[in-house]
Amino acid sequence: xxxxxxxxxxxxxxxxxxxxxxxxxxxxxxxxxxxxxxxxxxxxxxxxxxxxxxxxxxxxxxxxxxxxxxxxxxxxxxxxxxxxxxxxxxxxxxxxxxxxxxxxxxxxxxxxxxxxxxxxxx
Numbered sequence: 001x002x003x004x005x006x007x008x009x010x011x012x013x014x015x016x017x018x019x020x021x022x023x024x025x026x027x028x029x030x031x032x033x034x035x036x037x038x039x040x041x042x043x044x045x046x047x048x049x050x051x052x053x054x055x056x057x058x059x060x061x062x063x064x065x066x067x068x069x070x071x072x073x074x075x076x077x078x079x080x081x082x083x084x085x086x087x088x089x090x091x092x093x094x095x096x097x098x099x100x101x102x103x104x105x106x107x108x109x110x111x112x113x114x115x116x117x118x119x120x121x122x
Contacts, residue, residue, distance in 0.1 A: 002027045002113045004094050009118030016084050016122070022077040022094030022115060029072055032097050032105050035079045037090035037120075046106030047092070048079060057103055061087075084122045091117040 003025040012018055020035070034049040048068040049057045056068045067080040077094055095111035104110060 002096070004096060004113055004115035006092065006094050006115045006118040009092060009120045011121040012084055014084060014086055014122055017080070017082045018084065018120060020079040020081065020092055020094075020118060020120070022079075024075045024077060024094075024096060027096050027113065029070070029075050032100060032110065033068075033070070033077055034095045034097075034105055034108075034111055035066075035068060035077075036093045036095060036108055037088075038093070038117075039087070039090040042090075044093070044108055046108065049105035050077075051101060051105060057105055059106060081120070084120075086122050089120060089122050091119050093117045 005023040008020040030052050032051050035047045036044050037047050038044040047059055047062055050068050065083045069078045094115045096113040097111035100110035
């Protein structure tokens with residue numbers, strides 16, 4: 001069955017960096033993928049997305065600081081996070097889906113499968 005397993009969350013000081021990983025199991029890697037986060041007391045929000053042809057999209061709040069990449073050989077997604085700020089503190093989730101395109105991929109209703117999340121504290 002489909003599994004997405006995040007890792008790499010940690011506590012870091014402001015200005016620091018982290019790389020999150022998402023191990024994608026039993027799911028086509030030629031799909032749309034997204035990274036989302038939910039901060040304390042806030043709704044889940046889209047952070048970054050990658051469509052099936054590799055185009056990436058970023059929320060304005062992380063543009064220029066976060067980079068979404070994937071390793072096709074290992075079926076792993078990455079979110080490189082640099083210049084971290086206290087407002088980046090959240091649980092980060094990866095998600096997979098088949099439908100949607102462009103900036104709509106930053107909407108969580110475009111994804112059918114979700115990981116359990118990994119905590120990032122800045």
